[in-house]
Amino acid sequence: MSQHEVEILKRTLARERSARKQAEEILEKKSEELYHLNQKNKKAKDRLEALLKVKNSELKGFYENLVDPYIMMDLSGNAIKMNEAAEKLTAYQLSDGVLNLMKLTLPEDIDYISNSFKTLYETGRIVDFEIKIKTKTSKIKLVQINASIIYDEHNKPIAAQGILRDITLNKLYERKLEAEKQKYSSIIANMNLGLLEVDNDDKVLFVNQSFEEMSGFSSKELLGKVASSIFLKDESKEKLAIEHEKRKKGSSNSYELQVFTKTGEPRFWLISGAPNYNLKGEITGSIGVHLDITNLKKLEKQKEELLEELAKSNESLEEYAHVVSHDLKSPLRSINALVSWIKEDNLENLDELSIQNIVMIEKTLEKMELLISDVLEYSRVGADLHLDQKININHLLKDLLEVIYVPANIHVSVENNLPIVLGDKVKLEQLFQNLLSNAIKFCDKEKGEIKVSCVDVGTHFQFAISDNGMGIEKQYFEKIFKIFHSLNERKDSSGIGLSIVKKIVELHHGNIWLESKVGEGTIFYFTIKKENSYEKNAINKK
Amino acid sequence: MNTFLKILLIEDDAIEVMKFNRAISSLSLPHKMVNAGNGEEALKILEQKDRLPDIILLDLNMPKINGIEFLSILKNDSDLRYIPTIILSTSNNQKDLLECYKIGVAGYVLKPLKYEEYVSKIEKLLSYWSINQLITI
Numbered sequence: 265m266s267q268h269e270v271e272i273l274k275r276t277l278a279r280e281r282s283a284r285k286q287a288e289e290i291l292e293k294k295s296e297e298l299y300h301l302n303q304k305n306k307k308a309k310d311r312l313e314a315l316l317k318v319k320n321s322e323l324k325g326f327y328e329n330l331v332d333p334y335i336m337m338d339l340s341g342n343a344i345k346m347n348e349a350a351e352k353l354t355a356y357q358l359s360d361g362v363l364n365l366m367k368l369t370l371p372e373d374i375d376y377i378s379n380s381f382k383t384l385y386e387t388g389r390i391v392d393f394e395i396k397i398k399t400k401t402s403k404i405k406l407v408q409i410n411a412s413i414i415y416d417e418h419n420k421p422i423a424a425q426g427i428l429r430d431i432t433l434n435k436l437y438e439r440k441l442e443a444e445k446q447k448y449s450s451i452i453a454n455m456n457l458g459l460l461e462v463d464n465d466d467k468v469l470f471v472n473q474s475f476e477e478m479s480g481f482s483s484k485e486l487l488g489k490v491a492s493s494i495f496l497k498d499e500s501k502e503k504l505a506i507e508h509e510k511r512k513k514g515s516s517n518s519y520e521l522q523v524f525t526k527t528g529e530p531r532f533w534l535i536s537g538a539p540n541y542n543l544k545g546e547i548t549g550s551i552g553v554h555l556d557i558t559n560l561k562k563l564e565k566q567k568e569e570l571l572e573e574l575a576k577s578n579e580s581l582e583e584y585a586h587v588v589s590h591d592l593k594s595p596l597r598s599i600n601a602l603v604s605w606i607k608e609d610n611l612e613n614l615d616e617l618s619i620q621n622i623v624m625i626e627k628t629l630e631k632m633e634l635l636i637s638d639v640l641e642y643s644r645v646g647a648d649l650h651l652d653q654k655i656n657i658n659h660l661l662k663d664l665l666e667v668i669y670v671p672a673n674i675h676v677s678v679e680n681n682l683p684i685v686l687g688d689k690v691k692l693e694q695l696f697q698n699l700l701s702n703a704i705k706f707c708d709k710e711k712g713e714i715k716v717s718c719v720d721v722g723t724h725f726q727f728a729i730s731d732n733g734m735g736i737e738k739q740y741f742e743k744i745f746k747i748f749h750s751l752n753e754r755k756d757s758s759g760i761g762l763s764i765v766k767k768i769v770e771l772h773h774g775n776i777w778l779e780s781k782v783g784e785g786t787i788f789y790f791t792i793k794k795e796n797s798y799e800k801n802a803i804n805k806k
Numbered sequence: 807m808n809t810f811l812k813i814l815l816i817e818d819d820a821i822e823v824m825k826f827n828r829a830i831s832s833l834s835l836p837h838k839m840v841n842a843g844n845g846e847e848a849l850k851i852l853e854q855k856d857r858l859p860d861i862i863l864l865d866l867n868m869p870k871i872n873g874i875e876f877l878s879i880l881k882n883d884s885d886l887r888y889i890p891t892i893i894l895s896t897s898n899n900q901k902d903l904l905e906c907y908k909i910g911v912a913g914y915v916l917k918p919l920k921y922e923e924y925v926s927k928i929e930k931l932l933s934y935w936s937i938n939q940l941i942t943i
Binding site: 423586587590591593596597598600601602604605629630633648684 | 819821822824825828866895897899900917918919920921922924
C-alpha cells in the first residue's frame with residue numbers, strides 16, 4: 265500500500281466518522297421531538313375520549329327522547345336498547361327479559377330479512393328497509409327502518425341500531441291512492457270517450473287511447489301539437505276560440521264541433537270541456553272529454569228527413585183524398601143536373617114508374633155524395649189536430665144540441681157537471697155529433713130517451729151516451745167501428761160515422777166500447793185521457 | 807142599380823156551364839155570361855180592358871192555371887183586382903177557404919149536389935150582385 269493510498273483511506277474514514285456523528289445528532293433530535301409529540305397525542309386522546317363520553321351520553325338522551333322508535337340490538341338480534349316509542353310500537357319492554365327481534369318478524373319474511381341483514385352487515389347501513397312486524401299484542405304493523413352498524417375501536421361490528429317508523433297507515437293511504445289512481449287511469453284508458461288535455465296554447469299534453477282511435481292519430485303524432493290546427497277547419501276554429509275564452513274564465517260546458525280525422529273524414533264530436541288548474545289554482549289549460557256523435561247526427565238527420573217525408577206524404581195523401589173526392593163529386597152533380605132536366609123537360613111524357621126511378625136515381629146520387637164526403641172526412645180526422653185546447657164539454661154539448669135536429673119525440677138529457685177536457689174542439693164536436701145523431705137516427709120508440717153522462721176514472725174521463733133505441737146485436741159490437749160497416753141500409757148512413765168516432769177517441773188516447781140489448785137500447789162508452797202531455801205532432805204541425 | 811150583369815164564368819166543365827146557362831134562362835134573368843174554359847182563356851178575355859165583366863165566377867178546380875193561381879194573378883193586376891170574384895167550389899176545406907179569403911175574394915159558394923139547390927144559390931148570388939154598386943173602369 266503506498267503512502268498515497270493510505271492517505272486516501274484515512275481521509276475517507278474521517279469523513280465517514282463525521283457523517284455518522286451528524287446522523288446520531290439528527291436521530292437524537294428526532295427522538296426528542298417524537299417524545300414531545302407522543303405527549304401531545306396522549307393529551308388529545310384523553311380529551312377526545314372525554315368528549316366522546318359526553319357525546320355518547322348526549323346521544324343516549326337524544327335516542328331516548330326521540331319521537332320515532334329507536335332500537336339497538338347486538339349482532340345476534342337481541343335488543344339492547346329500546347326507547348319509549350319503540351316499546352310502545354312493539355308493545356314489548358326491555359324489562360320483560362331478553363327480546364330477540366326475530367320474534368317480531370313474520371316467518372314468510374325470513375329470506376328478505378336475511379338478505380337485508382347481509383346488506384346492513386356488508387355496507388354498514390340500510391336505508392328505508394320496509395318490513396312487517398308482529399307486536400306483542402299480535403298486531404301486524406308495517407315499519408320502515410333506517411339502521412346502521414356500531415363498530416368498536418378495532419373497527420369490529422358489535423351492534424346495530426335503527427330508527428323505526430310506523431308506516432302502516434301511510435302505506436294504506438298510499439295503496440288506496442294508488443288504487444284510485446289505477447281505477448281512474450283504467451277508466452280513462454278504457455272509456456269510450458276520447459280524452460284530450462291541452463295547455464293554454466292549445467298544445468296537446470295528453471290523449472287517451474280512445475282519443476287516438478277516434479282521431480286516427482297516435483299519441484306521438486299529437487303531443488306538443490296545436491290541437492285545433494290538426495282537427496279543425498276555419499269555421500270550427502272560430503267556434504273553438506269562443507269555447508277557449510270560456511275555459512280561460514274558468515267555466516265548463518259542452519259543445520259540438522265538426523272535426524276532421526287523420527284520414528280527412530269529417531266527424532261530429534260532442535266535447536265537454538273544463539279548465540285545468542295547477543296546485544296554485546292557476547288555469548294551465550283545459551281538459552276535454554270527446555264523444556263521437558256522427559252516427560247520432562246522421563240518425564237525427566235521417567229522422568228529420570223521414571219526418572219531413574212523412575209530413576209530405578201525409579199532406580199529399582190528404583191532398584189526394586181531397587182531389588179524388590171532389591173529382592168524384594163533380595160527375596154526381598152533373599148526373600143530378602142532367603136527370604133533373606130530363607124530368608123537367610119530359611114531365612108530361614114520363615109515366616109514374618119512370619118518375620119513381622128518377623127519384624131513386626136522385627136518392628142514390630145523394631147517398632153516393634154522402635159516402636164520398638164521409639170518406640174525405642175520415643181521411644182528415646187526424647189532420648190539423650190541436651189537442652191542447654181546453655174544452656168545456658157542457659158548453660160544447662149545449663151548442664151542439666142547438667145545431668143538430670132533435671125530433672120532438674126524443675128527449676136528450678145531459679148531466680150537469682161534465683168536465684173540462686184537453687182536446688181538439690172540432691174533433692170532439694164531431695165525436696159527440698156522430699154519437700148523438702146515431703142515437704137519434706136509430707130511435708124506434710114512441711118516446712126516445714138519450715142521456716149523456718160522465719164519470720172520473722182516474723187517468724181518464726169516461727163518457728156514456730145511452731139511448732132506448734133499437735139496440736145492436738152482440739156479434740156486431742166490434743164490427744160497427746170498422747169503416748164502411750153500416751148495419752142498416754139507410755140513405756143517410758154511410759157506415760163511416762162510428763169509424764170516425766173511434767179514430768177521434770183514439771186520437772185523445774181513449775177507448776170506445778158499447779153495451780146493448782136488441783130492442784132495449786144501447787150505451788156507448790168512451791174515455792178521454794185527462795192530463796195529456798201531447799207531444800207536438802210534428803207531422804201535422806210541421 | 808145594374809139591371810143586368812156582365813158575368814165571366816171561369817169553368818172547364820161543360821155541364822156546369824150548361825147548368826149556369828139553364829139556371830139563368832129558367833130564372834129569366836137578363837144577365838150576360840161569357841165562359842172561359844180555363845185561366846189562360848180568362849186572362850185573354852180580360853185583356854180587353856174596355857169590355858171587362860162586372861163580376862167573375864171562378865171554379866177552383868181547373869186544369870193548367872188552378873183557381874188560386876188565377877186569383878193571385880188577378881189580384882196583382884192594377885185594374886182587374888177591383889172586379890168582384892166569387893168562388894164556386896166543391897171544396898169546403900178550411901185551407902182552401904182561408905187561402906181564397908186571404909188573397910181576396912168577394913164570396914165563396916159551395917156547389918150543391920142537387921140542381922134545384924144550385925139554381926136557388928145562383929139566383930140569390932146574382933140578385934145580390936145586381937143590387938150592388940160596381941166600379942166601372
